[in-house]
Amino acid sequence: MNPTQELAKRIRVHALQMTSKGGGSHIGAIFSCADILAALYDGVLKVDPTKTNDPGRDRFVLSKGHAGAGLYAALAEQGFFPVEKLLTHYQNGSELCGHASHEVPGIEVSTGALGHGLPMAAGMAYAGRLKSSSHRVFCLLSDGECDEGSTWEAALFAAHHGLSNLVVIVDYNRIQGLAPVSEVVELEPFADKWTAFRWSVREENGHDSEALHRCFRDIPFEVGKPSCLIAHTTKGKGVSFMENTVLWHYRIPQGDEFVAALAELEERS
Amino acid sequence: MRDAFVGALLEQTPQHPELMFLTGDLGFGVLNEFQARFPRQFLNVGVAEQNMSGVAAGLAIEGHTVFTYSIGNFPTLRCLEQIRNDICFHRANVKIVCIGGGMSYGPVGMSHHATEDLTILRSLPGMEVFSPCDHWEAAEVTRYLLTHRGPAYLRLDKSAAPATVRQGEVFRPGHIRTIREGADITLAATGGILGEAILAADVLREQGIFCRILSVCTVKPLDINTLAAAASETGGIVSIEENAVDGGLGGAIAETLMEAGVFPKFFVRMGLRNTFSSVVGSQKYLRMFYSLDATAIARTVLAKLGIDAPVLA
Numbered sequence: 001m002n003p004t005q006e007l008a009k010r011i012r013v014h015a016l017q018m019t020s021k022g023g024g025s026h027i028g029a030i031f032s033c034a035d036i037l038a039a040l041y042d043g044v045l046k047v048d049p050t051k052t053n054d055p056g057r058d059r060f061v062l063s064k065g066h067a068g069a070g071l072y073a074a075l076a077e078q079g080f081f082p083v084e085k086l087l088t089h090y091q092n093g094s095e096l097c098g099h100a101s102h103e104v105p106g107i108e109v110s111t112g113a114l115g116h117g118l119p120m121a122a123g124m125a126y127a128g129r130l131k132s133s134s135h136r137v138f139c140l141l142s143d144g145e146c147d148e149g150s151t152w153e154a155a156l157f158a159a160h161h162g163l164s165n166l167v168v169i170v171d172y173n174r175i176q177g178l179a180p181v182s183e184v185v186e187l188e189p190f191a192d193k194w195t196a197f198r199w200s201v202r203e204e205n206g207h208d209s210e211a212l213h214r215c216f217r218d219i220p221f222e223v224g225k226p227s228c229l230i231a232h233t234t235k236g237k238g239v240s241f242m243e244n245t246v247l248w249h250y251r252i253p254q255g256d257e258f259v260a261a262l263a264e265l266e267e268r269s
Numbered sequence: 270m271r272d273a274f275v276g277a278l279l280e281q282t283p284q285h286p287e288l289m290f291l292t293g294d295l296g297f298g299v300l301n302e303f304q305a306r307f308p309r310q311f312l313n314v315g316v317a318e319q320n321m322s323g324v325a326a327g328l329a330i331e332g333h334t335v336f337t338y339s340i341g342n343f344p345t346l347r348c349l350e351q352i353r354n355d356i357c358f359h360r361a362n363v364k365i366v367c368i369g370g371g372m373s374y375g376p377v378g379m380s381h382h383a384t385e386d387l388t389i390l391r392s393l394p395g396m397e398v399f400s401p402c403d404h405w406e407a408a409e410v411t412r413y414l415l416t417h418r419g420p421a422y423l424r425l426d427k428s429a430a431p432a433t434v435r436q437g438e439v440f441r442p443g444h445i446r447t448i449r450e451g452a453d454i455t456l457a458a459t460g461g462i463l464g465e466a467i468l469a470a471d472v473l474r475e476q477g478i479f480c481r482i483l484s485v486c487t488v489k490p491l492d493i494n495t496l497a498a499a500a501s502e503t504g505g506i507v508s509i510e511e512n513a514v515d516g517g518l519g520g521a522i523a524e525t526l527m528e529a530g531v532f533p534k535f536f537v538r539m540g541l542r543n544t545f546s547s548v549v550g551s552q553k554y555l556r557m558f559y560s561l562d563a564t565a566i567a568r569t570v571l572a573k574l575g576i577d578a579p580v581l582a
Contacts, residue, residue: 156315
């Protein structure tokens, strides 16, 4: 296992424990982007837990805020706050609510309502360019929130202004809340849509840490354009019975299912 | 009122390099000078208010003071969740400016009338709400907003009351201005419709009824002291607004006074009652149609005082 894979494994284990203990949903959506979060926090994002307000830091916006537990796990593992705090997730009085919260060290903005992240990220990227700062703004979207018009409003805006400091990663696991994307509202031809919106688009296996790192080294993919990485992923990735099922968007991992899931994650090397 | 707002912005922007002005592709002919003088601080985001509000939050979180600008419901109700989650929850320094408050855009139709915005915006945590009655208040609120931190809403009316400022008067945000003293009754108005309250007070004065006129420019936070004084010192309170009576200025006054245990001798909310402003006509005509003009205000007062209303013009 390389360090990114190690981190991804710890994110998955933490997230499983957090959602199980707290009775939280979205474990499938968290597992789906765990490798992306791990790659970002393993050397891609220029962030420092001791300097969370450094003006030159890279910004990360988790637009798919329902994967908050995954982001909390990544941040705790990288030293933004103690790992022990993770188990307060979903508990009375905790800062760690189900959806990403800016009250948590290392989190730029609160999210949860879909379609909000990309406009905010675009504003942050525009501000960065006004300051001639070299930092980048990364925004992780779900495929489901590409149903939201506001996502595409921001896509138009970012391309019009040539925000090459803005990077979208779409966690394209092809399953949304109630059914497969293809049955709800088809997004295909998906890459073509982003290309038509004048983004520079790449597609990668979103679970291949080396491919992700290679891709992130090439940002911006094209001069003068925002970058879009369509990460092909598997919902529930890492636990066989959770993979590619609609059920595990909402189902809470408890009892025997929790034990079996944890065993599978721990087995993976 | 819009010109007073833009004028204050033009005057103040050189001292505020952090200011960013975002428009949702509206402001034809009135924003040219701003755009020409401050091109880096002007951003037309297109007809996309959700994105405008999200981008504004992002810019504000990065240290800018941001104005978003459009007509009526577009920068407010259309993107309410962005205002709630992205702007207010982050206490982002965004000032939302609506032009065409109330029924300013009369014959254009209800789509362009902002008649629930006061109600809805004032319910958002951390949001301050301003609805100036005249050009002076509009310019002063604008200057205030440039130095204020956090979310705020500025509702600009096309109509404006006649100049109400006294020589040497200093604008105090959060304070109700007493435009005219009087002990018989209080007319508390917000926005340009205050002009109708002044006209009504003139008519009533001829009947020997002296109205206290209050301009509630700051709808939130509400100045309870001035209202409590009006409740105890005058014969009753009439709230007047081009907004739904539910939860707008009238609602705010009722909530605030009742909770404080202060009860006016009577209280009437004048505004739109469970209706859309769907009739076609000018702002003036619509005020008459929906019983919000000076005549309607005077009649309301006379009825409440139990005075047989002479025929009012």
